[in-house]
Amino acid sequence: MKHWIVESDVDNNKSYPQIVDAAKVLQQNEVVAFPTETVYGLGANAKSDCAVEKIFEAKGRPSDNPLIVHISNRDQLEGLVAEVPEDAASLIDAFWPGPLTIIFKNKKNVFSEKVTAGLPTVGIRMPDHPVALAIIEASGLPIAAPSANRSGKPSPTTAQHVIDDLEDRIAGVVDGGETGVGVESTVVDCTGPSPIILRPGGVTKEQLEEVVGKVEVDPSLKEGKGAPKSPGMKYTHYAPDAPVYLVDGTRADLQKLVDIKKEEGLRVGVLTTEEFVNDFQADVILSVGxxxxxxxxxxxxxxTLRTFNRSNVDIIFSEMFPEEGVGLAIMNRLQKAAGYRVMKG
Structure with a gap:
C-alpha cells in the first residue's frame, strides 16, 4: 500500500506530486484513502462498477448501503443530478464546502448502481479539506467515498487508523494529518417537499433550520428498518471490539454497573468526559472531550473508541449526551456503537 504524506494546508492544485500520484491511481479504478474535514474517506471512481466494488470488498460493506459522492466544485452537479431544488441550492450556498451531504434525484446512467444501491437518488457533498479537494480536482472524477475503515468499526480520523484497518486491502492512503470535525457529514434529503435529516453530523439541525426553516429528522434513523436511503441508517456502526452500553442515569448509577461487572471478574471501561473523569473507579477510564x-x-x-481496543476491556459503559446541536450526531454514533443497548439507572 502506498503512503503519501501531504501537508494538510496544501493549495488546491494539480501539480503537487503526491496529489498527482493519488489521482492517477483513482483514474486507474483503484481505491485510495484520503482526509476530509470529517473523517478519512475511502475513494473510488463513482462511475465505475469495478472501482466501487473494490470499496465494498475492502470494507466488507453490505451492498444495499449507498455511498456518498464527493465533488470539488459546484459546477460538477449539473452533469450528475436531475435537478437542484431551491432548498438544496440554499444549503449549498450556506454549507459547501463543508460537512453536509445532500440527497438529489440522480441522472440516469451516470453513477455505478453500486453507489446508489439501486435507488433513484444520490448523496453528494463537497468536502472542506484542501487535500480532498485537490485529489478530486486532479482526478477529474466524482469520487465515491465512505469512511476508510472496516465496516462496523469506528471511523478513522488519522491515516494510521486507515492503515490499521485496511493496509492489505487498498492501493494507498494520502496522509494529511488528523481530521477536524471527527464525525461524518450530515445527510439531508432534499428530494421531497421539505428537507429531512437522514443522518445527523457536522452541520446541526439548528444550523440547517436557520437557512431553510423547519427540518424533520427521519424516524427510521433510530429504528434501522427498511432499505437505507443514506449511510449509517441501518447497520451497527462505529463499534469497538468490546460491547458498549449507554447508561441513562446518574454517574452513581454508572459506577454501580461498573462495580457489578468487576465483581463478575470482567475488565471494565468507562467512556466519560473531562469534567467527570475522576468520578469513576474502573479498569480503564477514558475522557472523550x-x-x-x-x-x-x-x-x-x-x-477514543479505538483506544478501548488497545486496553483489552471486556465491556464499556458510556455516558449519554443531550441530543441538541452536534450532540444529536454524537448520540447517533454512540447508539450505533452500542447496538442501541441502554441501561437504565
Missing part, C-alpha cells in the same frame, strides 16, 4: 464543548467530544469520539 469536554461536556461543556460537545465539538471536542465529536472530534475525539472515534479515536
Amino acid at each position: 469536554r461536556r461543556e464543548d460537545l465539538s471536542t467530544v465529536a472530534q475525539n469520539l472515534y479515536d
Whole structure:
C-alpha cells in the first residue's frame, strides 16, 4: 500500500506530486484513502462498477448501503443530478464546502448502481479539506467515498487508523494529518417537499433550520428498518471490539454497573468526559472531550473508541449526551456503537 504524506494546508492544485500520484491511481479504478474535514474517506471512481466494488470488498460493506459522492466544485452537479431544488441550492450556498451531504434525484446512467444501491437518488457533498479537494480536482472524477475503515468499526480520523484497518486491502492512503470535525457529514434529503435529516453530523439541525426553516429528522434513523436511503441508517456502526452500553442515569448509577461487572471478574471501561473523569473507579477510564464543548467530544469520539481496543476491556459503559446541536450526531454514533443497548439507572 502506498503512503503519501501531504501537508494538510496544501493549495488546491494539480501539480503537487503526491496529489498527482493519488489521482492517477483513482483514474486507474483503484481505491485510495484520503482526509476530509470529517473523517478519512475511502475513494473510488463513482462511475465505475469495478472501482466501487473494490470499496465494498475492502470494507466488507453490505451492498444495499449507498455511498456518498464527493465533488470539488459546484459546477460538477449539473452533469450528475436531475435537478437542484431551491432548498438544496440554499444549503449549498450556506454549507459547501463543508460537512453536509445532500440527497438529489440522480441522472440516469451516470453513477455505478453500486453507489446508489439501486435507488433513484444520490448523496453528494463537497468536502472542506484542501487535500480532498485537490485529489478530486486532479482526478477529474466524482469520487465515491465512505469512511476508510472496516465496516462496523469506528471511523478513522488519522491515516494510521486507515492503515490499521485496511493496509492489505487498498492501493494507498494520502496522509494529511488528523481530521477536524471527527464525525461524518450530515445527510439531508432534499428530494421531497421539505428537507429531512437522514443522518445527523457536522452541520446541526439548528444550523440547517436557520437557512431553510423547519427540518424533520427521519424516524427510521433510530429504528434501522427498511432499505437505507443514506449511510449509517441501518447497520451497527462505529463499534469497538468490546460491547458498549449507554447508561441513562446518574454517574452513581454508572459506577454501580461498573462495580457489578468487576465483581463478575470482567475488565471494565468507562467512556466519560473531562469534567467527570475522576468520578469513576474502573479498569480503564477514558475522557472523550469536554461536556461543556460537545465539538471536542465529536472530534475525539472515534479515536477514543479505538483506544478501548488497545486496553483489552471486556465491556464499556458510556455516558449519554443531550441530543441538541452536534450532540444529536454524537448520540447517533454512540447508539450505533452500542447496538442501541441502554441501561437504565
